[in-house]
Amino acid sequence: MSQHDALEVDPAPTGKHAPDELLTVGEMSRRTGVAPSALRFYEDLGLIASHRTDGNQRRYPRHMLRRVSLISVAKRLGIPLSDVQTAFENVPLDTTPSHADWQQASRRWKRQLELRRLGIEQLERELTGCIGCGCLSMKACRLLNPDDELGEHGAGPQRL
Amino acid sequence: MSQHDALEVDPAPTGKHAPDELLTVGEMSRRTGVAPSALRFYEDLGLIASHRTDGNQRRYPRHMLRRVSLISVAKRLGIPLSDVQTAFENVPLDTTPSHADWQQASRRWKRQLELRRLGIEQLERELTGCIGCGCLSMKACRLLNPDDELGEHGAGPQRL
DNA sequence: GTAAAACCTCAAGTACCCTTGAAGTCAAAA
DNA sequence: TTTTGACTTCAAGGGTACTTGAGGTTTTAC
Numbered sequence A, B: 001m002s003q004h005d006a007l008e009v010d011p012a013p014t015g016k017h018a019p020d021e022l023l024t025v026g027e028m029s030r031r032t033g034v035a036p037s038a039l040r041f042y043e044d045l046g047l048i049a050s051h052r053t054d055g056n057q058r059r060y061p062r063h064m065l066r067r068v069s070l071i072s073v074a075k076r077l078g079i080p081l082s083d084v085q086t087a088f089e090n091v092p093l094d095t096t097p098s099h100a101d102w103q104q105a106s107r108r109w110k111r112q113l114e115l116r117r118l119g120i121e122q123l124e125r126e127l128t129g130c131i132g133c134g135c136l137s138m139k140a141c142r143l144l145n146p147d148d149e150l151g152e153h154g155a156g157p158q159r160l
Numbered sequence C: 001g002t003a004a005a006a007c008c009t010c011a012a013g014t015a016c017c018c019t020t021g022a023a024g025t026c027a028a029a030a
Numbered sequence D: 001t002t003t004t005g006a007c008t009t010c011a012a013g014g015g016t017a018c019t020t021g022a023g024g025t026t027t028t029a030c
Helices: A025-032 A036-045 A063-076 A081-087 A099-133 B025-032 B036-045 B063-076 B081-087 B099-133
Strands: none
Touching (some): A025 A063, A036 A081, A081 A099, B036 B063, B036 B081, B063 B081, B081 B099
């Protein structure tokens, strides 16, 4: 990349941090538990962004910590990066997101998580049923119909 | 494969199914929504198993439907196949699993799902908090400490 | 000023989870 | 019996999510 995707900024963080310092890749990595290579990868995907020093090194504004943390939580929950991207859709990358920006994103996330949780709860309920019945009678078990959350229309699952 | 991994069986299913018929790959696929290539892949991994006809075609006992369904549900929830393998550890592949076998596996699954659900619920709670506070004060937000489910010991996340 | 640590890019490699295609065989229906 | 569709194996390819390594530059610390 010969073009800097953001304006030049103050050189670099020193040993002791002023309250709203810029962070190097290494610092981001230490504070989020996400490897530098992964941070660069997320940046390539446009999930996060950085400023560059005159020497072309990355400097992250502090609010980027939040994005990275959300990404890594999502990863732990098995949520793909594409979904994360969607959730972040209207949260600005170049400026510190506003209260409203995060509010909106939070609500979006919450809806996604709720769907996931409902899926899990459904599966849990069905497994509880299976513990009781042993599910040797396959016809009755809704687990065999992965496609619908609740509905049912016959005995055999279909769809291809 | 020159060695059959199971005994030879009755030729093949006819158009109309007797109650406890063996199923071809195509039938398994249609009934579970999982592609034949995926079924073969799962078989290579040892997640499922089949008998072979004299002509070397796969025939699945009906109880294999249940395994495949559980696998595909897990996939939808972002649970890796290795976890599925663990959950199935004591469920026999070669014989129809007993009531007790499924009970044990179900309980194991349920525990795994519960952990996942708790993770999601935690994240939901925190996002709810974020909706209220806007989370502009990063220090307070527990999201930044991905490693512990509840505990807290300072301001900055660590671990690498 | 100089050395070490941290950073840079780019290409290739890895792991998981499959799909696609080639070349051939088997099974069920006409 | 013949034809068609479903099946077989094996090798290669593809998407996601990164890691590793080479070769070089920047920053920090002494």
